[in-house]
Amino acid sequence: MGWIYVIAAACFEIVGVVGLSRFSKRKTWLNGFLFVSGFAASFILLYASxxxxxLSIAYTVWVGLGTSLAVVINMLFFGESKSVMRIASLVLIVVGVTGLKAVS
Known part of the structure; x- marks a missing residue:
């Protein structure tokens, strides 16, 4: 059950990040709601996990998943660079998080 909470927390973190990005460009109620509710749900789910x-495992996976998802979403939908070095760095994040879990 804890893993489900961490994965959901990472997904809601992405909602918060997208809301933050949108809110910084255009201050609407919807963008503000995405920003605040995404991060609030993320922290609540991380706490539940x-x-x-x-803590060391839950937080590391939450941060690693959130970072990885944010990079992939920004590459796919917001035109960020898809360079080989950027993708290799993303793979290193995933390998590092997986390694921490494997040795704990």
Whole structure:
């Protein structure tokens, strides 16, 4: 159950990040709602995951997944660079998070 909470928290973090990006460009109620509710839901779900997982694991996976998803979404939908080095760096994040989980 803890993993479901962490994955959902990372997804809601992306909602918050997209809302933040949109809100910084155009201050509407919808963008503000996405920004605030996305991050609020993310923190609530991360907190709930701590009932099942160690803080070091839950937080690392949350940050790694959130970062990875944000990069992929920005590459696909917001025109950010898709360079080989950027993708390689993304793979290193995933390998690092997986490695931390494997040795704990």
């Amino acid at each position: 701590l009932q099942y997982l160690q």
